[in-house]
Amino acid sequence: MYHLKRHIVTHRKASNGECFTCPDCQKDFAFLEDLNKHLEVHVKENKGTCPKCNETFGSLEELEAHMAVHQKSYSCSTCGKKFKVEYALKKHEVKTDVESQMKSQSHRAAVHLS
Structure with missing residues (x-):
């Protein structure tokens, strides 16, 4: 019922x-x-x-x-290494640039001494 x-x-x-x-x-x-x-x-x-x-x-x-839509990827134009945040890429680029300059100066000094 x-x-x-x-x-x-x-x-x-x-x-x-x-x-x-x-x-x-x-x-x-x-x-x-x-x-x-x-x-x-x-x-x-x-x-x-x-x-x-x-x-x-x-x-x-x-x-x-x-x-994946929200996950950006930032790549180094020199070596192709990828970073999730832009700040990490910038830090890497500065470090890479400094290392590159040091190698270049070291190479020039070695050539100059020879």
Whole structure:
């Protein structure tokens, strides 16, 4: 008898516009507890959220593939070494430039002495 009463109430609420609507898929529910149970479906669908742009993905693999969009790579034009942050590349370039200048000066001094 419970199911019949619930069914009748569902139709009455629907015809009177007394329903709870899912914000994700717009599906209507006569009872709040049914909507709350339904919302778990959407939580399970969301296997990961990008921490940079809040986009959601259905699997961790999709999230990992997406993360490449946010990961920049900075490459040294001299040696091709890659860095994740621009500051590290700049530091490397300065160090490489200094080492190159020292080698050049050392080479010139050796040639001058010979």
